[in-house]
Amino acid sequence: MIKWIISDMDGTLLVDNNKLPEDFDEVMQMLKDRNIMFSPASGRQYQALAYHFPKYKDDLLFISENGTYVCQHDKELFSYTLSPDNVSLVLEQALKLPDIFVVVSGKKSSYVVSQHPAFLAELNLYFTHYTVIEDFSQIDDDIIKFSLCDALNHHARENIYNKLQPLNGKVQVVLSSEIWVDIMPVGANKGLAIRKLQEKLNIKPEECVAFGDYLNDYEMLQSVYYSYAMENAIPELKKVARFIAPPNYENGVMRTIRQLLAEQK
Incomplete structure (x- = not known):
């Protein structure tokens, strides 16, 4: 049973012109109805991620700055800093x-x-x-x-x-x-942040889905069972992913989530 879906932003969730998919709100409602958590996991700063999801700022768990700064309800959960x-x-x-x-x-x-x-x-x-x-x-x-x-x-x-x-x-x-x-900081990455949150939230890797396209998503895909590299991802990431999703410009994340939810019924 899937409990948590995590997605990179650029080259993954976002479609052309830096926009969320047109059916994002519809899919988010489907996830809410099934009590499935959604998290953007990005190299973007927290403020930029929150700005991109104004309707969901109080709902999402944000993994920002490639996992070095994690926030929920506009409060820091944990962070990693450089000396x-x-x-x-x-x-x-x-x-x-x-x-x-x-x-x-x-x-x-x-x-x-x-x-x-x-x-x-x-x-x-x-x-x-x-x-x-x-x-x-x-x-x-x-x-x-x-x-x-x-x-x-x-x-x-x-x-x-x-x-x-x-x-x-x-x-x-x-x-x-x-x-x-x-x-x-050494060791800090999206994957480490996800594993820490899995322990905190009592969620197993086999209950998690993650989508990515570049090397900063490498450890993230290793931290979940349902690991998806986008079709447009770099070859190094496809090697570590269990599955391939359609490219971001064909709304691959939303299409794959719909398929997973249909299979979970």
Whole structure:
């Protein structure tokens, strides 16, 4: 019996133009009628996720910032933060990368120094709450994640991810898309957050469904039985998934949920 459905956002739940599926409200009512919980699990900040689900802000359990910040009813359930030494280390290395833009995410806000138009276009897709500052040394916040953006070339694997591999071990470097790389505390990921919540809520992995498309969804798919990689997912993720869902642009998540609910009757 399915009790919890978890979905990544970009390239997974969202269809064209950064929109929820047209039948999202209908499917959410079907889940509510069956007492099945739904959670967005994303690299997006909590404020951006809550903004995307205004009708459900008080209903959903939000797994934000790739599992480093988990909230429900607008309150933090738990979080993972970077030490001051690791914050300094990441900043030192990130600022050396040419043509790469840095977002520092804290609990209060996210912080940027650049206002390059190409960067802001990408930033505004995923961050609704950020502060423009003159220097990152001005931040007074608990830091949970860095997001590095290759807004100009769209080759994040080569221009960011590969170059920052020496940081792995002290921090965790995760490829989130062709444009974004996230840097988080070691061990923190969507999968760890889900396993912690499974224990807290007394929900078994075989009672959970998860959908994803990129490497930041890898551990998430390993934390549930019904693990779905989207048809448009990268090959590495398809290898760890038990099942394949139709692509996001064909409303794959909603179609698969409907099928699962029909089979569960």
